[in-house]
Amino acid sequence: MPDHPSSTLTPSSPEIRRRRFNVSLVWLVPIVAALIGVSMVVHKALSAGPQIVVSFMTAEGLEANKTQVKYKNVVIGKVNSIALSSDRSHIDATIELDQSAKAFTARDARFWVVRPRIGAGGVSGVDTLLSGAFIGADPGNAEDTEKNFVGLENPPAITYGQKGKRFTLHTADLGSLDIGSAVYYRRIQVGQVVSYHLADDGKGVDVDVFISAPNDQYVRKDSRFWNASGVDVTLGANGLKVNTQSVASILSGGIAFIEPNYSTDKALADEGAQFTLFDDQETAVAPPDGEARYVQMRFDQSLRGLAVNAPVEFLGVNVGKV
Structure with missing residues (x-):
């Protein structure tokens, strides 16, 4: 018999095919938008500060979701909504403060609407003619906190920290x-x-x-x-x-x-x-004159020209007044 090289027959191994997960570009855009939206919601929730309600006599110059709350010209919150009170005597402005503005929830904190005013101290709030009115805030130093405040109708003359x-x-x-x-x-x-x-x-x-x-x-x-x-x-x-x-x-x-x-x-x-x-x-x-003495005098002639607070003199020295 002719010599044949020995050969080992091995069964063929099955071929493993891996299924590829292909994401269409059409779905990529809404997925990214959803992730951005979720991140914005989470960031807003983490950075959200306290919510307070400030009442004013009128809503003149205030707009929901637009009017800002400022302290030293720095934005610390925004007006979320404006509603008329149940007795229709005032309006309630709901304000959402920044997380860093918790000091403005102190019981003695003050709020007022900054708008153009003319007073004894001069003209104030001229910049609001272009940017619109905003709510000014002044933090308090009380340890107790409050959620409902009564806004001032005029700006305070003395602000917090003024010595x-x-x-x-x-x-x-x-x-x-x-x-x-x-x-x-x-x-x-x-x-x-x-x-x-x-x-x-x-x-x-x-x-x-x-x-x-x-x-x-x-x-x-x-x-x-x-x-x-x-x-x-x-x-x-x-x-x-x-x-x-x-x-x-x-x-x-x-x-x-x-x-x-x-x-x-x-x-x-x-x-x-x-x-x-x-x-x-x-x-x-004038130097103190000591205790006053009252003297009543009667004149028979006319006193035309004599008035209250007219000086009384003795030898050219002022010693009193009428």
Whole structure:
């Protein structure tokens, strides 16, 4: 038999075919869009801050999903919705604050609408003519938090963190003073009027002023305040003398103060100290006359030309007034 090379017959192995998963480009776009949408929702949920409700008398200048809430011109939230109250006396603006603005949920936080205003302190909010009104915010320092706030109808005169002292001045009537009227020391503005109200007995007006630091150190216990509104015109031996603090005080009113030269009490006035607001500088810095004595006189002749507050003189020295 012829020699044949030995051969080993092996059965053929089955061929393994792997199924390829092909994604059509048509489905790629909506998948990517869905992932972006999910990431945006997750990011918004993680960065969402507290939600508060601020009530205002009117919704003038406010728009849902557009009006911003700002602090020091930095956006810290947005108005989500505006609704009329059940008794129709005010509107409720629902505001969603940023996560970093939790300090604005303090119980003493303040909110107001910034719009163009003309007041004693000048013109404010002019930039809103182009950008639209926004809600200004001022954080509080209270530990308690709140979700419902009553918005201010006017911007606060003093904002959070502003250093200085408040003082109360007693006067017979308000005159031309208003919130924002300037307070001067040696003709330099150092503060302003922040509020006023009738005295408890209803026989006068209490005016609250704020003197900014470091100028509050010039308010002494013996300082004298007077109404510096308008123009003080005096006609004497030296001719006509016109005295005023500034042009602004003529238009919007103002208050000035100084310590008398004869004062011996140089101690600093405490926060909330009370002073008398005199009508003019001459009366304010006049030395104390002691206890007044009242004298009633009767004249048989006419008193034409005599008026209340007319001076009473003795040997050319002013000793009193009518």
